[in-house]
Amino acid sequence: MDYNVKPEYLADLYPIKDRKLRFETLMLHGGTPYKDPATNAKAVPIYQTASFVFDSSAQGAALFDTSSVSGNSNIYSRIGNPTVDVFERRVAALEGGIAAIAASSGQAAQFMALTCLANAGDNIVSSSFIYGGTHNQLKVLFARYGITTKFAKGDSPEAMEALIDDKTKALYVESIGNPRYNVPDIPKLAELAHRHGIPLVVDNTFGACGTICRPLDLGADIIVESATKWIGGHGTTIGGVIVDSGRFNWGASTKFPGFTTPIEGDGGWVGTNLVGHTFWDVFREKSFTTKLRYDLLRDLGACLAPQSAWLFIQGLETLSLRVERHLSNAMALAKYLEAHPKVAWVSYLGLPSHEYHETAKRLLHGFGCVLSFGVKGGRGDVVVDNLKLHSSLANIGSVHSLVIHPASTTHSMLKEEERIAAGVTQDLLRVSVGTEHIDDIIEDFEIALSLLDVEGEGVQVKTAASIEDESPAVNGKAATNGTVNGVNGGLNGHLDGAVNGIAVNGKKAAGVEVNGTTVNGTVH
Structure with missing residues (x-):
């Protein structure tokens, strides 16, 4: 990907500071020296x-004076840590931002970002x-704080x-909504937000x-964002980032008076030189992330552990490589499910039938790694259990394929009308x-x-034994060895046909057209 990169992140990259590095290179080298x-x-x-040694009392005093802080400082790992700092800088470079703050989870990141902006009454x-x-x-937690x-x-x-x-x-908003897969017009x-003087x-x-x-x-x-998902990629670690x-x-x-009101010397801030000045006066474009670090992160303590970072x-070092395979597999599975006679509907941005397909083509660099579908008769639980x-399980973004019934799990705390508004129906998987x-x-x-026997509006659940001799013939062969719903090749490891441009015989699985751009080693 040929994304623009902030100059200050180029300064952190050895030794080619004058070169515009591409996304895949920044995954490996962003935010870290040679x-x-x-x-x-x-x-x-x-x-x-947990903490770092001061060379002298004067150095300790200087580090605690936040007015001298241009970025992260090694004082105490709740505020900042060198390993966490590399992660923050790398994510900021990949997302095209000026700075980032890591958090203990995606929920913590979201909470800190929004409460840095809103107070009681807002x-x-x-x-x-x-x-x-x-x-x-x-809806619930924020209301407790007014x-x-x-x-x-x-x-x-x-x-x-x-x-x-x-x-x-x-x-x-969410860039791709979960689990409706809407794509808001960012x-x-x-x-709209800027016209009203507020951030998006x-x-x-x-x-x-x-x-x-x-x-x-x-x-x-x-x-x-939740770093637990595609950033980590293996379902091993909880974390978030702003x-x-x-x-x-x-x-x-x-x-936002918190950024424009002069700071009073009431002990709320450790930097004595900040008294009488505003955040905006001192930190300018880094006002938000500095306030996050030395206000929300410091006082809430929702920091990311060095091991997690x-x-x-x-x-991050394999991010685009994994996403490339996620995208091609998701497209192939969506095509297969859409053609299956026992599937009632499929929701995937890569399908022309999706209401946000055209918006996704315009704003995204791929159609996403997650899809939803419903089976005829609504017995999705039978599919999940077999x-x-x-x-x-309740996770996404892992290299392992995962499935869940959101209505009874991730969205179960919502009222029925709220679930419907979010696009979560009872039959959705x-x-x-x-x-x-x-x-x-x-x-x-x-x-x-195959364990579902759909008859009209009802569903009969078969056992493995009862279907041993009932595999429907497709092109004169059993469905598990012949052409299944338009997917050419056997389903016993021999899918030699092309699914939406993907040769899935193990030779060209990485080659898929995403938004008209061939993805072969690079996600565009």
Whole structure:
């Protein structure tokens, strides 16, 4: 990918500071020097320490004076840590931001970002097409602190503008909604937010840290995302991150007194030189991330552990390679399911039938790694319980294929009307498509779906024994060895045909047209 890179991140990259590095190179080298300055180690070290030694009392005093802080300082690992710092810088470079703050989870990142903007009596305007845990945090937890969330019906600029008032402090959407897979028009929403003097905050978890979507390039001001998902990529680590574009003019808006009111010497801040000055005066484009670090992160303590940051750094190094396979597998599975006689509907951005397909082609660099579908008769639980390769669990973005029934799990805390507004129906199954061989992924669903005997509106559940001799003949062969719903080749590891441009015989699985761009070693 040929994304623009912030000059200050080029300064952090050895030794070609005058060269514009591409996305895949930044995955490996972003935010880190040629070698560890203390040990000459090539790999990023894990600085597993709670605190750092001051060379002198004067140095300690200088570090505690936040007015002298240009970025991260090694004081205490709750505030900052060298391993975490590399992760933050790398994510900021990949997302096209000026700085980033890591958090202990995606929920923590979201909470800190929004409470840095809103206080008691204020409100946030959010799309209704969001993750169930986010909906609960915005509706229930924020209300305890006096912050109201107004949920628009959908994600249109018109619906969201109707809810904005003089107490609104941010617009909030997901770059790809979970699990409706809506794609909000970020450029139009950014224009709307800026016209009202507020920032646009985007959860870019499904955008996979810039590989699929770069909201800051589209006009968004702040990104939050769960690093647990595609950044980590292996389902081993919990974490989150906030990225700031550095473009929002906090000094020009009258809605954010926390950035424009002179700081009083009441002990609330450790930097004595800050007294009498405003955040905007001292930190300018880094006002938001500095306030996050030395206000929210320091006082809430929702910091990312060095070991977790190191694991996320390992994940970033293979990010685009994994996403490439996720995308090709998701497209192939969506095509297979769409043609299956026992599947009622399929929701995937790559299918022309999806209502946001054209918007996705315009704004995204791929159609996403997750899809949903419903089976005729509504007995999705039978499918889930009979999948062997896929695990049923509450996570996405892993190299392992995962499936879940959101209505009874991730969105179960919502009222029925809220679930429907979010696009979560009782028959919906969400699949986070992994990087296994596509033949094996499809075969797993073929076997599970074969246990459903759909008769009219009802469903009879078969046993494995009862279907041993009942495999329907397709082109004169059993369905598990012949042409299955338009997918040429056997489902026993011999899918030699092309699925939507993907040769899935193990030879050209990485070659898929995404938004008209061939993805072969690079996600475009």
